[in-house]
Amino acid sequence: MAHTKAPSAFKNPLIRWVDDRLPIFTMISKEYGVFPTPRNFNYLWNFGALALVMLVIMIITGVFLAMQYTPNADLAFDSVDRITRDVNGGWLLRTLHSNGSSMFFLVVYIHIFRGMYYGSYKRPRELLWLFGAVIYLLMMATAFLGYTLPWGQMSFWGATVITNFFTALPIVGKAITTWLWGGFAVANPTLNRFFALHYLLPFVIAAVVFLHVWALHVTGSNNPLGIEPKSDKDTLPFHPYYTMKDMFGVSVFLLIYAVIVFYVPDYLGDPDNYVKANPLVTPSSIEPEWYFLPFYAILRSVPNKLLGVILMFGAVVMIFLMPWLDTSKVRSAKFRPWYQWCFWFFVFDSLLLGLVGSQHPEGIWILLGRVGTLYYFGFFLVLLPFLGWFEKTLPLPASIAESVLGGGKLAGSTVAAKPMEKA
Amino acid sequence: MSSFRAFLMGGALALAAVTASAQEMPVPAKQDWGFYGPFGTYDRAALQRGFQVYREVCAACHSMNLLAYHDLSGIGYGDAEIKAIAASVSVPDDPDDTGEVKDRPGRPSDRFKAPFANEKAAQAANNGALPKDLSLIVRGREYGPDYIFALLTGFKDTPPAGMKMAKGMNYNEAFPGHQIAMPPPLSDDRVTYADGTKANLAQEAHDVVTFLSWASDPHLEDRHRLGARVIIFLAAFSGVMYGVKRKVWSKIDH
Amino acid sequence: MVDATHQGAESTGHGDGQTRREFLYLAAGAIGAVGSAGVAWTLVDSMNPATDTLALSTIDVNLAPIVEGMGIVTMWQGKPVFVRHRTAQEITEAQSVKLSELTDPATDESRVKKSPWLVLIGICTHLGCIPLGNKPSDDRGDWGGYRCPCHGSQYDTSGRVRRGPAPLNLAVPPYNFTSDTTVRIG
Numbered sequence: 001m002a003h004t005k006a007p008s009a010f011k012n013p014l015i016r017w018v019d020d021r022l023p024i025f026t027m028i029s030k031e032y033g034v035f036p037t038p039r040n041f042n043y044l045w046n047f048g049a050l051a052l053v054m055l056v057i058m059i060i061t062g063v064f065l066a067m068q069y070t071p072n073a074d075l076a077f078d079s080v081d082r083i084t085r086d087v088n089g090g091w092l093l094r095t096l097h098s099n100g101s102s103m104f105f106l107v108v109y110i111h112i113f114r115g116m117y118y119g120s121y122k123r124p125r126e127l128l129w130l131f132g133a134v135i136y137l138l139m140m141a142t143a144f145l146g147y148t149l150p151w152g153q154m155s156f157w158g159a160t161v162i163t164n165f166f167t168a169l170p171i172v173g174k175a176i177t178t179w180l181w182g183g184f185a186v187a188n189p190t191l192n193r194f195f196a197l198h199y200l201l202p203f204v205i206a207a208v209v210f211l212h213v214w215a216l217h218v219t220g221s222n223n224p225l226g227i228e229p230k231s232d233k234d235t236l237p238f239h240p241y242y243t244m245k246d247m248f249g250v251s252v253f254l255l256i257y258a259v260i261v262f263y264v265p266d267y268l269g270d271p272d273n274y275v276k277a278n279p280l281v282t283p284s285s286i287e288p289e290w291y292f293l294p295f296y297a298i299l300r301s302v303p304n305k306l307l308g309v310i311l312m313f314g315a316v317v318m319i320f321l322m323p324w325l326d327t328s329k330v331r332s333a334k335f336r337p338w339y340q341w342c343f344w345f346f347v348f349d350s351l352l353l354g355l356v357g358s359q360h361p362e363g364i365w366i367l368l369g370r371v372g373t374l375y376y377f378g379f380f381l382v383l384l385p386f387l388g389w390f391e392k393t394l395p396l397p398a399s400i401a402e403s404v405l406g407g408g409k410l411a412g413s414t415v416a417a418k419p420m421e422k423a
Numbered sequence: 424m425s426s427f428r429a430f431l432m433g434g435a436l437a438l439a440a441v442t443a444s445a446q447e448m449p450v451p452a453k454q455d456w457g458f459y460g461p462f463g464t465y466d467r468a469a470l471q472r473g474f475q476v477y478r479e480v481c482a483a484c485h486s487m488n489l490l491a492y493h494d495l496s497g498i499g500y501g502d503a504e505i506k507a508i509a510a511s512v513s514v515p516d517d518p519d520d521t522g523e524v525k526d527r528p529g530r531p532s533d534r535f536k537a538p539f540a541n542e543k544a545a546q547a548a549n550n551g552a553l554p555k556d557l558s559l560i561v562r563g564r565e566y567g568p569d570y571i572f573a574l575l576t577g578f579k580d581t582p583p584a585g586m587k588m589a590k591g592m593n594y595n596e597a598f599p600g601h602q603i604a605m606p607p608p609l610s611d612d613r614v615t616y617a618d619g620t621k622a623n624l625a626q627e628a629h630d631v632v633t634f635l636s637w638a639s640d641p642h643l644e645d646r647h648r649l650g651a652r653v654i655i656f657l658a659a660f661s662g663v664m665y666g667v668k669r670k671v672w673s674k675i676d677h
Numbered sequence: 678m679v680d681a682t683h684q685g686a687e688s689t690g691h692g693d694g695q696t697r698r699e700f701l702y703l704a705a706g707a708i709g710a711v712g713s714a715g716v717a718w719t720l721v722d723s724m725n726p727a728t729d730t731l732a733l734s735t736i737d738v739n740l741a742p743i744v745e746g747m748g749i750v751t752m753w754q755g756k757p758v759f760v761r762h763r764t765a766q767e768i769t770e771a772q773s774v775k776l777s778e779l780t781d782p783a784t785d786e787s788r789v790k791k792s793p794w795l796v797l798i799g800i801c802t803h804l805g806c807i808p809l810g811n812k813p814s815d816d817r818g819d820w821g822g823y824r825c826p827c828h829g830s831q832y833d834t835s836g837r838v839r840r841g842p843a844p845l846n847l848a849v850p851p852y853n854f855t856s857d858t859t860v861r862i863g
Contacts, residue, residue: 039677040677060720064723064724067723067724068723068727078489081489081559082727082729085489085494085641085642085728085729086727086728086729086730087723088722088725088727088728089720089722089723090723090727091645092646092649092719093719093720093723236675240671241671241675244664244667244668244671245668245672247664247667247668247705247709248664248665248667248668251657251661251664252661254657255654255657255661258650258653258654258657259650259654262646262647262649262654263461263650265646271563271565271567274559274562274639275559275563276556284599340425340426340427341426343426344426344427345426345430404676405676491732493728493729494728520812530736531732532729532732532733657712659708660708660712663701663704663705664705667701667702667705670698670701
């Protein structure tokens with residue numbers, strides 16, 4: 001049913017005509033024009049926009065690559081070579097897509113760590129965080145599926161290792177794996193279905209991104225202080241302050257991306273993937289791309305196959321549980337000195353696990369892998385709850401505006417600003 | 424000290440640990456390649472000499488199935504030369520009206536003619552060892568051109584004391600495991616260069632590795648050229664956008 | 678004091694000393710537009726024929742084995758091409774046709790570059806079938822040229838349409854003789 005609403009505020013008659021029938025311009029103006037945004041964002045708040053830019057770049061380059069790619073086990077490798085060798089600008093499309101995947105994960109990891117540091121997952125933003133975790137999971141699936149498509153040695157053997165995880169499941173494991181493969185090993189049926197799914201999932205990601213941003217706009221953004229805006233003195237309209245800051249951030253980001261794409265395009269990749277897949281020859285070291293290495297390390301830290309798989313998936317599940325594992329009443333690590341140390345240890349631990357994942361599981365790397373896995377789960381399951389109960393937090397400022405504008409120092413105000421008010 | 428500073432120090436220590444980690448394959452010596460670096464280009468003369476080495480030595484056993492004769496315009500050959508190179512080989516024609524497959528001279532659109540009909544034939548002719556396709560060999564091996572160069576120049580007549588060589592294998596310093604089925608393919612004056620350059624082992628290896636690097640990455644020069652323009656463009660754009668951002672934010676206290 | 682809900686500094690302030698800011702915005706917009714155009718062109722150009730496709734854009738046909746009265750079919754840019762070594766009789770017949778009799782008038786001279794060679798695209802101009810007439814055993818129709826089995830169009834010894842439903846003569850592709858025994862098509 002059409003409902004009466006105020007006439008649209010736009011001057012252009014064409015825009016008015018559309019907006020009167022579907023208020024899309026009003027929506028854009030509300031959500032990205034005047035939308036009140038905390039005035040104290042630092043550059044870590046650019047990374048959500050950067051993630052969206054990367055999703056768009058991956059979809060566009062992916063569609064144009066799909067015009068030239070052949071998803072058949074006998075032809076896939078050569079079709080990718082044709083793209084890099086013969087297709088006009090194909091070399092650029094290909095490297096943008098393969099390195100773009102790395103940039104997408106880099107940006108999302110920083111975005112996640114930002115959320116962990118500033119308590120962006122805490123009430124009332126738990127659902128926002130869950131949508132984000134779902135996006136991360138979908139990204140990992142998409143990246144895994146996409147990596148098999150060139151049908152190089154690492155494509156094939158990576159797919160073999162990962163699909164073999166499912167054989168660890170008791171009773172149904174082998175049947176599920178056969179079903180996944182469409183055969184008795186990774187082969188053409190597997191490749192074909194992986195291509196179909198790889199094309200599909202990014203659009204599922206886009207839909208979840210829509211939900212993620214919608215949930216964000218219901219609660220409003222978090223900010224470095226972790227205290228909610230109390231008045232419009234605490235906020236700025238999104239446009240032009242953050243539109244311009246985001247565009248600047250995008251430009252710098254593209255610069256870094258360009259350096260990799262144009263000057264060191266193979267640095268993040270594996271030479272073995274320039275060798276056509278051979279089911280009879282296993283490469284000397286099978287390892288996933290860098291963004292999977294920490295989970296790979298956790299998987300290999302336990303000698304038991306099923307337990308390793310459970311721990312690996314469990315590591316991702318921890319992210320989903322974060323809003324409920326963290327019991328602290330204070331959001332931002334800025335006012336949580338003990339949590340700060342734990343957090344930076346966690347970041348170091350993630351990098352350490354990544355390093356462990358890239359090495360052969362022997363010697364000191366086994367010990368380091370186990371220590372790293374222990375801290376990873378300890379951080380979520382022990383530190384987060386306990387810190388919340390026992391940590392002595394610093395006093396919070398009265399408001400964002402006061403903290404940002406009032407000389408920057410915390411006013412010695414005894415006003416106990418409630419840390420976890422609703423937006 | 425702050426937790427972040429501690430993290431940075433820890434990170435630095437970890438980085439030091441990485442460089443000390445053991446590698447499975449011997450690390451080859453670093454060579455000077457004209458195509459390395461952000462301003463690298465391929466030396467046309469070296470590419471053509473390298474192609475000559477490939478044609479006269481390597482092509483007897485190694486295919487390059489992903490290259491076509493017309494691709495040779497990338498190493499500086501003109502249409503007529505490419506036609507002649509293509510026509511110098513015979514390839515099977517399409518079946519004629521009776522279904523018979525006869526040979527015809529190669530065309531520029533044909534892929535490089537492979538020495539063997541298929542992998543099994545290649546293995547049979549080489550005591551079970553498969554000579555690898557060379558189209559992407561430089562990008563398909565760790566250390567790339569340095570490794571291939573070290574391999575080609577790393578054959579030794581006598582293995583080190585105490586090392587037992589398997590039958591038919593050759594000792595090579597660069598090859599992982601040090602036993603390789605391929606006998607030393609190159610030696611001084613193995614080819615006579617058309618441009619008169621002295622063909623010693625190091626020169627031949629250098630030229631053929633340059634050619635193979637080009638085959639693995641024919642668009643390197645396009646990439647470097649466009650890269651320079653894109654980066655300058657983005658640097659300028661970033662500068663302008665920074666100005667815009669500052670201008671917009673200058674209106675308020677922040 | 679800035680009202681945070683005010684639509685920011687974007688409301689273009691003409692003529693009140695804001696021209697430098699406007700120039701900055703204009704410069705940013707222009708640079709952004711140039712960059713976007715470059716990206717768009719890269720994507721669009723990737724859909725153009727690739728170098729391996731372009732390598733097949735000309736073919737060389739060896740004429741030596743084609744004896745008098747013989748015609749071969751070869752592929753060029755995905756289309757069949759007829760190359761025929763015409764007999765003296767076929768040439769005379771083609772040259773002596775009155776233009777007024779033709780559905781699509783054209784002289785034989787305008788369709789042939791070097792006697793006795795006839796080079797045509799072997800696609801019927803009606804609905805695209807491949808006419809018969811190259812093999813000696815083919816029924817070459819009433820004008821001794823080509824006959825399309827799909828709907829009965831017939832062409833003469835110059836490839837001109839003589840009986841419909843085809844509206845036009847068989848097309849002549851671009852070609853030239855690179856030697857006495859080789860013709861380059863395309």
